[in-house]
C-alpha cells in the first residue's frame with residue numbers, strides 16, 4: 001500500500017469559548033491513501049467540519065499529529081500555512097456564497113486563486129478556461145454566480161478549488177443545497193476528476209447516495225472515528241443472511257458495503273449503536289481476554305453482596321483468531 005497522503009494520529013481539537021472548553025475531536029485517527037475518494041459521516045456536532053477545517057489548514061490541532069502530503073499541520077509557520085492552503089488542498093463548502101465572489105464572472109472567480117499565487121495573466125486565463133470546460137461549463141465563462149444554477153455554481157466552485165492544482169479536494173456537504181439528480185451529477189464529476197487527475201477527495205456528507213458511491217466511508221462519533229464502511233467489489237447474494245443487516249450510520253446495504261468498527265491506536269473502540277442497545281448493562285465493566293475472545297463483564301454494586309461475572313450477562317465483544325491474525329465480530 002502506498003504511503004498515506006493524509007495521516008492523523010490521536011488528533012485533538014479543543015475550542016475555548018469564554019471559560020468553557022469544547023472538545024470537538026478527542027483522539028481521532030485517520031489514514032487516507034493517495035487517489036482515494038472517501039466520505040465522512042456522523043451526527044451533527046460529531047466533529048466532521050472541525051476535521052475538514054484542520055485538514056484544510058484553516059484550524060490548528062490542539063494535540064496529536066496530522067500530516068498531509070508531508071506537511072505537518074501542527075508545525076506550519078504562517079507563511080507555510082498560506083502556501084499549504086494555496087497549493088496542497090482545495091476546498092468547497094455547501095453554501096455557494098462561501099465559494100464564489102458574486103460580483104465576479106465564473107472565469108474571474110477561477111482566475112483569482114492563481115492571481116494570488118502569482119500566476120501570469122495569459123496562463124491563468126488559459127487554465128481557468130480549461131478548468132471550466134473540464135467541469136462542464138464551457139460557454140458559461142462570463143456568467144456571474146447569480147446567472148448560474150445551483151449545480152453550475154458548485155461546478156464553478158470545484159474549478160476554483162482546483163485552480164492551483166491541489167493534491168487533495170476537501171468538500172463540506174457539497175451537495176447539501178442540491179436536488180438528488182444534480183447531487184448525482186456533482187458526484188460523477190468528483191469521480192471523473194479522481195480518474196483523470198488522480199485527485200484525492202474527502203467529502204463530508206449526509207447524502208446516502210454519495211456515501212454509497214465512495215470507496216470508503218468513515219463515521220465519526222463524539223470526535224473519534226467509530227466505524228468504517230468499504231464498498232464490496234462484488235455484491236453478496238447467497239451469504240447475505242450471515243452478514244450484518246445494515247451498514248454505517250446512514251444505512252448502506254450489507255450486500256454492497258461492509259462495515260467494521262475501528263480500534264484506534266490507543267486501543268479504544270466505539271461499539272455500534274445496535275450493539276449498545278443490546279448490551280444488558282452500562283457503566284463500569286471488566287475486560288477479560290478468554291482464550292480466543294474478549295468478554296465484557298458488568299462490575300456490579302459490591303454493597304449488595306454481588307460479585308462480578310457470576311451471572312450469564314457477559315458480552316463477548318470480539319473473537320480473536322490467533323492463528324491467522326483475523327479479528328471477527
Ligand SMILES: Nc1ncnc2c1ncn2[C@@H]1O[C@H](COP(=O)(O)OP(=O)(O)OP(=O)(O)O)[C@@H](O)[C@H]1O
Nearest residue numbers: 015017022023024043044045046047048049050051
Ligand atoms: N469555532 C468553534 N468554537 C467553538 N466550538 C466549536 C467551533 N466549531 C465547532 N465547535 C464545536 O465543536 C463540536 C463539533 O463541531 P463540528 O462543526 O465539527 O461538527 P459537525 O459534525 O461538522 O456538525 P454539523 O453536521 O452540524 O456541521 C460541536 O460541539 C461544535 O459546537
